[in-house]
Amino acid sequence: MNPDQLIEFLGILEKLKCNTRHNWSTSGRQESVAEHSWRLAVLAMLMEEDFPELDMNKVIRMCLIHDWGEALTGDIPAFLKTEADEKTEAGAIESLLEKLPVSLASGYLAMFKELSDLTSEEAILVKALDKTETLIQHNEAGSETWLPLEYELNLTYGDEVCRHFEKTQQLRDKVREHTLKIMEEEVRGHREK
Template structure:
């Protein structure tokens, strides 16, 4: 890849540092898409021993690229994202990858298709961990940053895909326990 192409492509991806998500950090600022993707990749890396049958290098790569379309579209929270939004993001990814040499873009396109269609255990794991990381961040920021609908959503979000693997189900259950603790503490504070 020539240096000019590389610099231009990184310039587009830089928007992932600027584009914020619905999540908040513990110090009260909105999380960037890049921060979410980074921590998702770290989560996958830390769980590598739990999935010896999977290609965890591929999983980590998928984690790092899974939100590239949001460099163009920005983040749309899952609870308001439509099929049209999904298509717009898929188009953004295709357009973005056209700026790369075919030898590089074809591999990324294959991974995006795999993630979109959930056709491999690696893609399913990325989807499950993506939802879990989001919920962990919600819990870390505390209920003061939650919308009313998130009290229920934080208890059910990702349940289906997390059940695919025993380890993600266990982690999802633990995150739900943390969510319930936050909700119960808030209720207790309101009664006092």
């Protein structure tokens, strides 16, 4: 990849630093798509020993690229995303990858297809960790940042895909415990007022 192409492509991906997600940080600002992708990759890296049978280098790479389309489309929260939104994001990914040399683009396109279709254990793990990292961030930000529908959603989001692996199920269960504790503390706080 020549320097001009590399700089141009990084310039597009820079939007991931600017595009915010529905989630809030503990400092009281919305997190960026880039921050989410980075922490998702760190989560996968920290769980590497739990998945010796998987290609964790591939998992981490998938974590880093999984939201590239949002550089062009912005983020749409999962509870609002439609099939049309999914198609728009897939088109954005294709458009983005056209800017890369064919040798790189074909490999990334294959990864995106694998992620979209959940055709590998690695892709399923990325999906489970993606949902879990989102919930961890919700919990860290606190219930004052939650929409009313998120009280139920925070208890059920990602359950199905997290059941695929024992370790992701354990992590999901622990995150749910934290969610319930936050809800209990909120109720206790309302009673004390």
